[in-house]
Amino acid sequence: MTEVKPMRADARRNYERLLEEAQRAFAEHGVEASLEDVARRAGVGIGTLYRHFPTRDALLETLLRARFDGQAERARELLTDPAPLEALQAWLLGLGDTTGTFRGLAELTADALNDETSRLYASCHAMRDAASQLVERAQAAGELRADVTTHELLLLLHAASWAGPHLPGDAGMQRLLALVFEGLRAS
Amino acid sequence: MTEVKPMRADARRNYERLLEEAQRAFAEHGVEASLEDVARRAGVGIGTLYRHFPTRDALLETLLRARFDGQAERARELLTDPAPLEALQAWLLGLGDTTGTFRGLAELTADALNDETSRLYASCHAMRDAASQLVERAQAAGELRADVTTHELLLLLHAASWAGPHLPGDAGMQRLLALVFEGLRAS
DNA sequence: TTAATATACGGAGGCAGCCTCCGATTGGCT
DNA sequence: AGCCAATCGGAGGCTGCCTCCGTATATTAA
Numbered sequence: 395m396t397e398v399k400p401m402r403a404d405a406r407r408n409y410e411r412l413l414e415e416a417q418r419a420f421a422e423h424g425v426e427a428s429l430e431d432v433a434r435r436a437g438v439g440i441g442t443l444y445r446h447f448p449t450r451d452a453l454l455e456t457l458l459r460a461r462f463d464g465q466a467e468r469a470r471e472l473l474t475d476p477a478p479l480e481a482l483q484a485w486l487l488g489l490g491d492t493t494g495t496f497r498g499l500a501e502l503t504a505d506a507l508n509d510e511t512s513r514l515y516a517s518c519h520a521m522r523d524a525a526s527q528l529v530e531r532a533q534a535a536g537e538l539r540a541d542v543t544t545h546e547l548l549l550l551l552h553a554a555s556w557a558g559p560h561l562p563g564d565a566g567m568q569r570l571l572a573l574v575f576e577g578l579r580a581s
Numbered sequence: 582m583t584e585v586k587p588m589r590a591d592a593r594r595n596y597e598r599l600l601e602e603a604q605r606a607f608a609e610h611g612v613e614a615s616l617e618d619v620a621r622r623a624g625v626g627i628g629t630l631y632r633h634f635p636t637r638d639a640l641l642e643t644l645l646r647a648r649f650d651g652q653a654e655r656a657r658e659l660l661t662d663p664a665p666l667e668a669l670q671a672w673l674l675g676l677g678d679t680t681g682t683f684r685g686l687a688e689l690t691a692d693a694l695n696d697e698t699s700r701l702y703a704s705c706h707a708m709r710d711a712a713s714q715l716v717e718r719a720q721a722a723g724e725l726r727a728d729v730t731t732h733e734l735l736l737l738l739h740a741a742s743w744a745g746p747h748l749p750g751d752a753g754m755q756r757l758l759a760l761v762f763e764g765l766r767a768s
Numbered sequence: 769t770t771a772a773t774a775t776a777c778g779g780a781g782g783c784a785g786c787c788t789c790c791g792a793t794t795g796g797c798t
Numbered sequence: 799a800g801c802c803a804a805t806c807g808g809a810g811g812c813t814g815c816c817t818c819c820g821t822a823t824a825t826t827a828a
Contacts, residue, residue: 539763545748549757553744556744561733569733576766577761577766579763580727
């Protein structure tokens with residue numbers, strides 16, 4: 395039972411303004427967006443930003459946790475999908491939509507998955523476990539090569555998400571993911 | 582005929598020390614390594630660094646051009662290889678070795694290939710053209726799916742190069758590239 | 769309503785890195 | 799030796815990171 399004392403009214407106001415502006419800034423300038431700028435845009439001192447979010451990761455994590463939780467939930471739903479491989483593929487596309495939200499986020503998440511001390515690590519952990527179930531099911535069904543690991547799959551998704559924006563149009567990530575699933579050899 | 586006045590002795594000395602230290606710094610800290618630090622380590626003022634290399638890209642380009650030229654040359658050699666697809670694969674692995682030299686380089690190169698104003702763009706151009714020949718040959722031989730473009734292939738290589746270090750061991754890039762060529766579906 | 773106090777605010781300040789500009793220095797030539 | 803173009807070096811202006819602490823204010827109790 396975590397006792398949560400309600401925030402003071404001004405604190406809550408600032409907290410929310412900061413999140414809004416951070417969302418805008420990250421979307422516009424990528425995960426390296428200036429935090430001073432976020433504070434300015436939110437009409438708040440830089441000290442206030444750092445009190446609410448001690449690190450950039452803390453800010454990002456707050457913005458993303460709901461999405462990651464949603465992805466974990468979605469993985470559980472897809473476990474009942476009749477087509478194991480397609481379910482996995484669909485799930486990865488969903489994750490790609492999230493890691494594609496901010497430029498630089500794919501890198502951050504890929505790093506986080508290897509670093510237990512990262513705040514994002516905790517946030518992604520449940521999600522990754524849920525993904526493993528999807529992977530194992532697809533392998534058990536003989537639809538996914540047995541020698542590939544969840545780690546590798548997630549990394550491939552992150553790579554596609556990283557590379558997607560370098561392709562013209564805005565379906566780059568989907569196209570790359572499709573290529574990865576199909577393989578490059580001529581049929 | 583570009584008239585090349587020989588550099589003054591001190592200039593040449595500094596130029597070379599800067600390249601040496603830049604190589605070390607980039608290898609150690611990635612492409613975002615501090616240029617002030619490079620100058621310090623080279624025992625040279627920051628102004629001197631910027632005179633010789635007006636931008637970070639100029640410095641990187643000088644360090645990498647020989648490698649890119651070598652890759653172009655290698656592509657031409659591989660055109661006579663009896664196995665078109667394997668030749669292409671081998672060539673991509675070689676490129677991966679180069680883009681894996683410094684952390685962040687894969688991103689830089691992928692960006693450069695879309696930006697004609699980049700110094701690296703010029704430097705990669707010949708290499709990319711040479712790669713296209715390899716691609717077309719593999720497709721003509723029916724060994725590579727016909728709907729994939731050179732751009733997409735290079736991007737997949739860059740993505741693998743970007744992601745490689747996130748896998749344990751130091752064969753991450755190779756492993757990912759192999760997966761991409763084979764495809765993820767169970768055989 | 770007012771006073772007391774815990775809570776929260778804000779930005780100055782110290783540090784580092786980017787890049788430019790220009791007075792000081794020096795290599796190379798006569 | 800002496801000149802001058804080539805080169806050097808780093809101060810200075812800017813931005814961003816993050817911390818610290820004096821000031822302000824929301825809330826609670828009287």
